[in-house]
Amino acid sequence: MPTADLETSATSLLRFATAGSVDDGKSTLVGRLLHDSKSVLADQLEAVERASLGRGQDAPDLALLTDGLRAEREQGITIDVAYRYFATPRRRFILADTPGHVQYTRNMVTGASTAELAVVLVDARNGVVEQTRRHAAVAALLRVPHVVLAVNKMDLVDYAEPVFAAIAEEFTAYAASLGVPEVTAIPISALAGDNVVTPSVTMDWYAGPTVLEHLETVPVVAAPTDAPARFPVQYVIRPQTPEHPDYRGYAGRLTAGMLRVSDEVTVLPSGRTSVIAAIDILGEPAESAWAPQSVTVRLADDLDVSRGDLIAPVAAAPTLTQDIEATVCHLHDRPLRPGDRVLLKHTTRTVKAIVKDIPSRLALDDLARHPAPGELVANDIGTVRVRTAEPLALDSYARSRPTGAFLLIAPADGATLSAGMAH
Template identity: 75%
Template sequence: MTIDSAPAIHRAPAIDTLRFATAGSVDDGKSTLVGRLLHDSKSVLADQMEAVEHASRSRGQDTPDLALLTDGLRAEREQGITIDVAYRYFATPRRRFILADTPGHVQYTRNMVTGASTADLALVLVDARHGVVEQTRRHLAVSALLRIPRVTLVVNKMDMVGCSEQVFADIVAEFAGCASTLGVVRVTAVPVSALDGDNVVRPSDRMDWYGGPTVLEHLETVPIGVDPRTEPVRLPVQYVIRPQTAGHRDYRGYAGQLVSGLLRVGDPVTVLPSGRSSVVEAIDTPAGTVPAAWAPQSVTVRLADDIDIARGDLVAPAAAPPRTTRLIHATVCHLAERPLRAGQRVLLKHTTRTVRARVEEIGSRLDLRDLTERPGPWTLDANDIGRIVVRTAEPVALDGYAELRRTGSFLLIDPDDGSTLTAGMADAPEDPAAPGRAEGV
């Protein structure tokens, strides 16, 4: 056995998990699609189905309204819309799934951002009768902004257009053009009728011209994750372990979750923001000491040198550390009801590190109607997406969001009440100093 082969040898044989987010305009049938997916994959409990059947009969419907499986909030039922992010968990023999069902209205853009921020795939619905609309482009833009690795176009209500292959082809061509403009390169398209179940879990006899996978088959087989050996190690320190019991007083370990990369015993590492270096002496896990570990495992690392490390520090390869900076240029989505203002003092939370910061500048706001940037706003309101500059009181070791999502993202927090204000996606730092050194103020 060699250490290089550790990921292939030690990886557990258990089925993996796909995190995906659904998005679509109002009345595109997203709730029905999710309900059909849950029902036909036998992921609905008997009492849930009985409740849906009872509610459907009380409305005078002869068949169960599968949308009721997902639209569970009182306000949603009363208004006939989905206004929150609902997380659904289901599984098939091939894979586990975490589904973030996000709202369709433009005023809930922030909900899609929070729901899709950790997604491996975005499933965007389009009504076959209406084609690509303004909200479709918004959802595609948010998917591109969040760097979601894959986008799946689901053209719903194909039964309403006679299951026309030409209608489907025209919508796919327009969607692909928008995706290309936004830099989205991995798009899969599936024609469905969620109401009747065509191409959701079972192939459709009415669309025999389509030879691709059903929605569920695509979700079960789409590749997810990356080879940890292709990304640099990033280990945000969550906790310093120093037992005070007899026989363990010399133990000093740094616990956290590897958010990227493959870490081996003997690897030279740098601890940021201090810039001090050492070598990995041991890697401890709940199963014992191992020669190597990889994302997203939680580990405790012991180093050869006794250096000062605290919660919020970042362990990275000595040869490929992120840059530390106090000036962050970023794209953000404002989440709070009260606006974000230039000059506002905030807390910036990046992985396990929280530092004081100030919003130096709000440079532009994205106009979600035509996806163009409008320069010069002084504030960002709820659901606004914009460009800002933040200056931190202490250096922060971060990557560009385009390269590493986990260490390229951050939150802005209200220092008075601790509420979350804004979600940010950092540009690659442009610090001209050598990697691993903090820039001056």
Template identity: 55%
Template sequence: MVDNNQLLRFTTAGSVDDGKSTLIGRLLYDSKSIFEDQLEAIETTSKKKGHEGVDLALFTDGLRDEREQGITIDVAYRYFTTPKRKFIIADTPGHIQYTRNMVTGASTANAAIILVDARHGVIEQTKRHAFIASLLQIPHVIVCINKMDLVDYSEEAYNKVISQFEEFSSKLLVKDIRFIPISALLGDNVVNRSKNMDWYQGAPLLHTLETMHISSDINKVDARFPVQTVLRPQSDEFRDYRGYAGRMASGVLRKGDEITVMPSGFTSKIKSIDTFSGEVEEAFAPMSVSITLEDDIDISRGDMIVRSNNKPEAQQDIEVMLCWLNNSPAKPRAKYTIKHTSNEQKAMIKEVLYKIDINTLNRSSDDTDMAMNDISKVRIRTTKPLMVDPYRENRTTGSIILIDDATNETVAAGMVV
């Protein structure tokens, strides 16, 4: 029964010390998803640190620096299963200098849990993480108002945070926002319903996660096949074989389909679709396959095979919402390497159209400098055309990253508008 369970990927976000790691530790602990040796190791470490009980945050804070500082730095992934669903958790950092890790953890999530300290309410990092969740098209956001035990389980404090968040979130593109009052430390409304908050009539967090509807984020309409490599076996049996190998980014391709190779524009028909297990009649995302064509066409890594009646735009001037991730600010008209599916090109930031003010979500076209954690709409010029779709329609062909050629560091992640 468990093997057939639907998988839910969710990320936790919020400001530092809002209790993200403790919440995940409580979920794992109360759902009995921790091995005995793990529990013993954490109990020992908790005693050494002088804690009376188990420090639940240690279940996710695995790096030595994290344990010493009591904060989360890297993205910690945890896996657990209940009788109703399987879960992958991405515990992301709250410190502002690690916002880039939050982007990484949230990029594949079906839902985002945003923690808010009931004493402090909605602050800048809360808004930043909520905006990134909206930007990444995460369909479900659960706002957990944590540390309710420190405000005497006050319904008034809970409602105050809701009104703060709703005032801000009215400008976000999030379909589903839910609010749950919790105490991650004591377990109120995490796995079990709280006896201290009779005024809250909703479900606890785990039940919400178990019953939440998950819609696939894979575009099933637009057939996109980025070519990763060309297969030319040397054996006599397959001497004439020329296959184009890669992973279906979206949609479906079938044997006999009329296709176009982008950006060259050459057309052909699919002769066969091969997998490790043998030939198949169709390929759909996210299958890895090798496609052969009826005509010999010059195709190489970075090209894209698409249906002739459904082509993406081949663009050299691309408008993207860009999250700047690097400590060093963006350099005007500097050269970067842009990665898009299997394609790599040289690129430059041609123009910063506007920058987002995280606190108000207002657009500023006067301030065009991009420093770490800034989110801006920019126009990027590439040396050769890229086959892109808007990110809201296709997560795979609508996302890019920029790499600094000098340091080889990933400096920015972007979503095609």
């Protein structure tokens, strides 16, 4: 497939997340984005208008378009991650509106884990605060490729350019210290609509893109096709019909790279090798497939392949390991301690494991590492060492987000404990 076509298919969908401190206006921004881009159905807008009138407000509270839980509407805050799907003529979007409270840092990690862009909001009156730095650090840890600084409530500081410039300079310097390569700063008023979808006539000193324009045009690159292929097997297809008596296909989603017919591959963790005999996409034969397509792969040899196995090129296969060091965000109210027996889910494979050590906990306000914390509690981010009962084909998260990430699960009730990023 030509490179241009690959780029078009990769940039047709953008996953992005919003983050910021409490009352910075994240939900209002999202509501304004949906409303002004004509992505709200009439009945949804009517419901918001009724709810706003019920709360004594003269104008529709656009934050209610995402604050869907009753507890959120009663408290006027975002508690859970709200996902919205919308589209413009230029691009489709999956949006995760994440909470701003410190105790919901884990929700921000959940929302940003698959994001290609993070919009970090700052109240122009307050500037960069601790929670702003925390969210920037989480975006850097998760290796979100693009970061937008939206300086909101510019209407409350008389649309002053020096206020915006000072905040943008401070945040950009902090983000650079985290390893964030580039920050796009945009002055906005989500309540009034300035620079959200339409350019602001009041802030004529700003010549950059609006939020929507940037979201529509930011380059989004899918897993590069020159990266080593990674194909976690989800399902083995054995139709056993007269038309296909010997058909054995391995179905799944390519998380990275490209596979071609005749490629030499290895099946992990067994280490057996074979050659790709055929690739089927939606029941039709194909000569090649690339991430993130869902395909069925057939091998030339009759190997023992099952769900949880990973098919990768012989020349660029990941190293098998049972000792994992990783950064984790602890998601559960139940603490994580050394000695805990857990299940580790990596791509389509789940194995037994034990937490051997928790060397440090990360303080996101100053990025200091506190040694030997003894445990991780909800919303903590720290380093853990885990020993698995079976070898895993694990990449580093820095190299590949899909095959470098994993979950720690409680064996007794299946609760998700921590989300991990392998070193």
